Amino acid sequence: MPVTSVIPKTNNIALVGNPNTGKTSVFNALTGLRQKVANYPGVTVEKKTGSFSVNSTTFTVYDLPGLYSLIPKSLDDKISTEIIYNHNNDVELSCIVVVVDAANLSRNLYLFTQILDLQIPVVMALNMIDVADKKGIKIDIEGFKKEFNIPVIPLIASKRSGLAELKNTISDLVTNPDISQQKYMPIPDEITKCIGDFRNFVKNGFCESEVSLTARSLRIISSDHVLQDWIDKIDNTKIDEAQQSLAKARKRLLESNQHWSMLETKLRYQWIDEVLKTYVHTSKTDKQSLSDRIDKILTHKVGGLFIFFIVFAMIFQAIFSWAELPMALIEDGTNWLGQMVTQLIPAGALQDMIVDGAIAGVGSILVFLPQILFLFFFLSILEDTGYMARVAFMLDRVMNSIGLSGRSVIPLLSSFACAVPGIMASRTIQNWRDRLVTIMISPFMSCSARLPVYVLLIGAFIPQGSFLGIVSYSALTLLAMYTLGIVAAILVALVFKKFIVRTMPSSSFVLELPAYHRPNLRYTFLQLLERVKIFVTDAGKIILAMSIVLWFMASYPKSDESDTSNSSQKIEQSYAGKIGKFIEPAIKPLGFDWKIGVGLLTSFAAREVMVSTLATIYNVEGADETSGSLKESLKNDRDPVTGELLYSPLTAISLMVFFVLACQCMATVAIVKRETNSWRWPITMIAYMTGLAYLASLLTFQIGSYLGIGV
Ligand SMILES: Nc1nc2c(ncn2[C@@H]2O[C@H](COP(=O)(O)OP(=O)(O)OP(=O)(O)O)[C@@H](O)[C@H]2O)c(=O)[nH]1
Numbered sequence: 001m002p003v004t005s006v007i008p009k010t011n012n013i014a015l016v017g018n019p020n021t022g023k024t025s026v027f028n029a030l031t032g033l034r035q036k037v038a039n040y041p042g043v044t045v046e047k048k049t050g051s052f053s054v055n056s057t058t059f060t061v062y063d064l065p066g067l068y069s070l071i072p073k074s075l076d077d078k079i080s081t082e083i084i085y086n087h088n089n090d091v092e093l094s095c096i097v098v099v100v101d102a103a104n105l106s107r108n109l110y111l112f113t114q115i116l117d118l119q120i121p122v123v124m125a126l127n128m129i130d131v132a133d134k135k136g137i138k139i140d141i142e143g144f145k146k147e148f149n150i151p152v153i154p155l156i157a158s159k160r161s162g163l164a165e166l167k168n169t170i171s172d173l174v175t176n177p178d179i180s181q182q183k184y185m186p187i188p189d190e191i192t193k194c195i196g197d198f199r200n201f202v203k204n205g206f207c208e209s210e211v212s213l214t215a216r217s218l219r220i221i222s223s224d225h226v227l228q229d230w231i232d233k234i235d236n237t238k239i240d241e242a243q244q245s246l247a248k249a250r251k252r253l254l255e256s257n258q259h260w261s262m263l264e265t266k267l268r269y270q271w272i273d274e275v276l277k278t279y280v281h282t283s284k285t286d287k288q289s290l291s292d293r294i295d296k297i298l299t300h301k302v303g304g305l306f307i308f309f310i311v312f313a314m315i316f317q318a319i320f321s322w323a324e325l326p327m328a329l330i331e332d333g334t335n336w337l338g339q340m341v342t343q344l345i346p347a348g349a350l351q352d353m354i355v356d357g358a359i360a361g362v363g364s365i366l367v368f369l370p371q372i373l374f375l376f377f378f379l380s381i382l383e384d385t386g387y388m389a390r391v392a393f394m395l396d397r398v399m400n401s402i403g404l405s406g407r408s409v410i411p412l413l414s415s416f417a418c419a420v421p422g423i424m425a426s427r428t429i430q431n432w433r434d435r436l437v438t439i440m441i442s443p444f445m446s447c448s449a450r451l452p453v454y455v456l457l458i459g460a461f462i463p464q465g466s467f468l469g470i471v472s473y474s475a476l477t478l479l480a481m482y483t484l485g486i487v488a489a490i491l492v493a494l495v496f497k498k499f500i501v502r503t504m505p506s507s508s509f510v511l512e513l514p515a516y517h518r519p520n521l522r523y524t525f526l527q528l529l530e531r532v533k534i535f536v537t538d539a540g541k542i543i544l545a546m547s548i549v550l551w552f553m554a555s556y557p558k559s560d561e562s563d564t565s566n567s568s569q570k571i572e573q574s575y576a577g578k579i580g581k582f583i584e585p586a587i588k589p590l591g592f593d594w595k596i597g598v599g600l601l602t603s604f605a606a607r608e609v610m611v612s613t614l615a616t617i618y619n620v621e622g623a624d625e626t627s628g629s630l631k632e633s634l635k636n637d638r639d640p641v642t643g644e645l646l647y648s649p650l651t652a653i654s655l656m657v658f659f660v661l662a663c664q665c666m667a668t669v670a671i672v673k674r675e676t677n678s679w680r681w682p683i684t685m686i687a688y689m690t691g692l693a694y695l696a697s698l699l700t701f702q703i704g705s706y707l708g709i710g711v
């Protein structure tokens with residue numbers, strides 16, 4: 001056995017670069033992990049760690065949110081700069097891999113040259129070489145190496161090409177770090193002289209090289225915004241002196257005919273322009289104009305919105321029609337399992353608990369897995385092709401009219417999958433109030449956990465058939481529920497903006513439209529697999545536990561054997577029945593009975609638990625009948641006294657409306673607490689969403705009953 005080498009704690013590598021340049025793709029390829037990759041800026045908003053080994057040396061890799069410059073503007077930018085500067089004294093970087101988009105060199109090299117000034121070993125990962133090729137951009141890689149005196153590795157991260165070389169290069173550089181030859185931005189002597197004294201103030205509290213000190217001093221001098229940030233951090237007693245010194249430096253610069261404002265930017269672009277002129281040649285192609293023409297249509301004021309609507313309607317249609325077969329298979333599978341267990345385990349409480357509690361509860365949720373996967377599949381395709389970025393761009397105007405910017409679009413669209421990552425994505429919003437409003441309305445976007453509830457109720461109560469023979473009534477109802485969520489979000493945003501959070505005008509939204517990509521199906525499927533894992537383990541934990549607890553509460557206390565009452569009256573005597581009956585008066589005006597009441601209570605843990613709750617109740621109740629599917633049980637459930645059908649399509653609509661609007665998700669509440677750093681906002685959220693849900697359901701049911709619709 002070879003002696004395992006001692007792993008130094010310092011082998012930390014950071015992946016840094018502009019947004020959407022492929023950092024996470026590189027990270028996944030290096031570490032074998034599966035962090036989210038998508039074709040729009042601002043996908044990664046947290047630092048993520050992983051590791052890889054070369055010759056039994058292990059390297060820790062940090063994937064960071066993208067940023068345009070070392071001047072942080074939003075929360076996700078700050079996370080990156082904190083690591084780069086080691087502000088928290090926790091991660092000392094041995095090497096920075098700057099991931100550069102070869103098809104957008106000018107903008108990408110800006111951050112790259114800032115990183116060079118830090119005097120940390122740097123590798124340039126020249127990614128998206130395939131895209132650059134298609135655009136006719138030829139890069140002299142040897143020339144780059146010589147110009148900057150650092151390793152430059154051409155990459156196609158999405159195809160994992162160039163990865164081995166990147167690994168070896170990182171390993172070599174970290175084992176043998178020599179930055180004495182590494183280039184940095186040339187600052188003319190006369191400017192350095194003008195800055196001179198001020199550097200002493202900047203130096204306070206930091207230990208860094210002369211070069212990076214000069215560069216950072218220049219950055220502070222060049223921008224009042226950076227200056228303010230810096231002043232906020234320095235010792236109070238030094239502020240006056242520092243400001244005088246700064247004023248002197250600026251005055252000296254003016255005297256030598258250098259305007260200080262934007263001076264850093266000017267110097268950098270001078271250098272970058274020269275480098276590009278020498279080493280990069282672009283042959284003209286008309287490829288660009290095709291995607292321009294597509295963009296004209298997809299982001300058209302009216303046409304674009306229409307296409308957006310059609311795309312989503314088609315997705316819902318597909319969710320219903322394509323999922324039928326796999327759903328039927330899963331349903332058969334759970335039924336079969338239930339029968340097997342019934343044969344294997346002798347009749348009694350244990351058998352009941354496993355069959356009516358665990359299998360019925362978990363099975364009722366698993367059935368919806370295909371639909372959820374289709375939803376994720378389509379969202380991921382839309383994200384990966386670059387269409388989502390177009391949607392954000394197109395909706396900018398719409399968002400402005402409700403006082404938000406296009407920046408809120410991606411967080412809101414992500415919330416269609418799940419509000420938790422959606423709320424995290426709001427970190428890219430610079431203006432705190434905009435961010436807060438976005439967080440507060442994200443849970444209105446119908447997430448995948450609502451899908452089982454919608455699909456169950458639509459399946460049981462919405463008539464078959466289609467509108468004009470194109471879109472089924474089922475898909476239309478689903479679309480209506482999603483639309484209701486969006487409308488509610490808009491109204492609430494307006495109210496928040498008007499009355500609660502008075503706001504400054506939001507900063508203008510500049511989004512670069514990423515190049516269209518063919519979606520990377522390999523990643524899509526890997527991400528779906530991850531989804532399945534999460535879903536199944538969640539079902540395994542929360543839903544299994546809840547189902548067993550509910551089975552117990554619905555089965556006990558057992559009524560007398562000699563009791564002649566039927567099983568549905570027995571269940572009303574159970575703990576669950578008593579709780580349901582207790583809250584029934586409050587929800588009766590919404591059209592709900594005690595069974596739905598119990599489901600509403602449990603669904604505050606997680607929405608889909610509603611479905612497993614109903615499944616368990618019906619299984620306990622119908623234990624001695626041949627139990628049909630949950631859908632059938634709901635449809636055919638009759639009042640034990642009057643013998644009338646218990647639920648109508650109107651009940652179903654009212655219940656769906658409640659689920660669109662109510663805040664029934666612990667995970668969302670927890671993430672809002674974390675992202676806003678106080679209990680005030682999550683509590684506000686629970687209160688106003690639940691209130692709104694109650695009110696809307698009440699109106700739906702009462703007006704519907706009055707007009708005689710769906711009763
Ligand atoms: N054609 C091509 N596409 C790539 C390449 N590398 C990454 N991509 C695609 O580029 C998009 C962005 O990739 P990500 O890895 O999410 O980029 P990122 O830098 O982590 O983005 P942020 O987290 O938003 O800063 C995805 O659609 C990738 O599939 C490449 O070398 N060639």
Ligand SMILES: [Mg+2]
Nearest residue numbers: 023024043044
């Ligand atoms: Mg990323």
